[in-house]
Amino acid sequence: MQIKIKLRILFIILIAAVCYGISASMGVNPRIPTLIGGCITAVVVIMEISFSRISVRKLIAGGIGLGGGVVIANLLAYPLLLIEPLKLSAPFILLVINLIGAGAGLTIALNKTRELFDLFFYLIGKKSQVVIRGGRKLLDTSVIIDGRIVELCETGFIEGVLVIPQFILTEVQQIADSPSSIKRTRGKRGLDIVNKLQNQAIVPVEIVDKDFPQITEVDSKLLELAKSTGAKILTNDYNLKKVAKIQDVLVLNINELATSLKPVLLPGERLRINILKEGENPNQGVAYLDDGTMVVVEGGKRHIGKETEVTVTSVLQTTTGKMIFTEIKGENERKKAEKRRNKPKS
Secondary structure: OHHHHHHHHHHHHHHHHHHHHHHHHOOOOOHHHHHHHHHHHHHHHHHHHHHHOOOHHHHHHHHHHHHHHHHHHHHHHHHHHOOHHHOOOHHHHHHHHHHHHHHHHHHHHHHOHHHHHHHHHHHHOHHHHHHHHHOEEEEOHHHHHHOHHHHHHHHOOOOOEEEEEHHHHHHHHHHHOOOOHHHHHHHHHHHHHHHHHHHOOOOOEEEEOOOOOOOOOHHHHHHHHHHHHOOEEEEOOHHHHHHHHHOOOOEEEHHHHHHHOOOOOOOOOEEEEEOOEEOOOOOEEEEEOOOOOEEEEEOOHHHOOOEEEEEEEEEEEEOOEEEEEEEEOOHHHHHHHHHHHHOOOO
């Protein structure tokens, strides 16, 4: 990044020096041409830096909006200029109306980029409209290894095009070739998932070769690719989502989706669970739902290893997930009956 900044500064100085040399050789005072040349070059460099951070879709939409705004502004301006009192101020009026029209067209196009592309693809074909409506989604390594993306595709909840960058595939392959047996298993699973994604016919899958050699970290490459293409990122990495939010990149986290889809259990509802082990407190048992949610069972110690019906007493949401507190069905009634039997008669 520092090298790029130095090169841009050197370019501005070089253009200013050329302007100085040309004006001096022509016998003109070189200060003004040098200043103008340096300022114009600086403006061009600033525009180049700004445009490099904008996606191609927004650049196209901005160009269309800018052109459309100027055309409409001129159509509105010329009838006004036919009015006799306004003819003297015609250049000024034309300039102001063109600036307003260009600014309005650019702003509307940038804010309505998706709708603009939707309209365009609707005109050339409905199939293309479906693809652009769903958008492009970049898969990161965590989502590929996780594997749930295949089931999501098969259910039809994922729309658009799934894009797998080549540098992500390379990272998955490196994990598959790792000396660690655990990493090797994860990597091989990731390669199998890529194969399954390519074989399913519901969501199109595309592998792109675009890379950023100057960037070494894979997550940073993914963010740069998302910014340059206007695509969303599919991930399970919470930290990647935080960084992406700072850089104004849209991220879809499958773990968050799974959490939001967990069934809501209310006190009084009943479950059938298999109690697996003792809890932290005396007489407690612990079980797990299919999605991994921990269930704490009061009085469940004596039911370990058995499938038991329990009643939900409360639900606790923590930073790491959800915990459900339950008791053995009929336990309260049993305790009350026992108290009544043990209560001394007066």
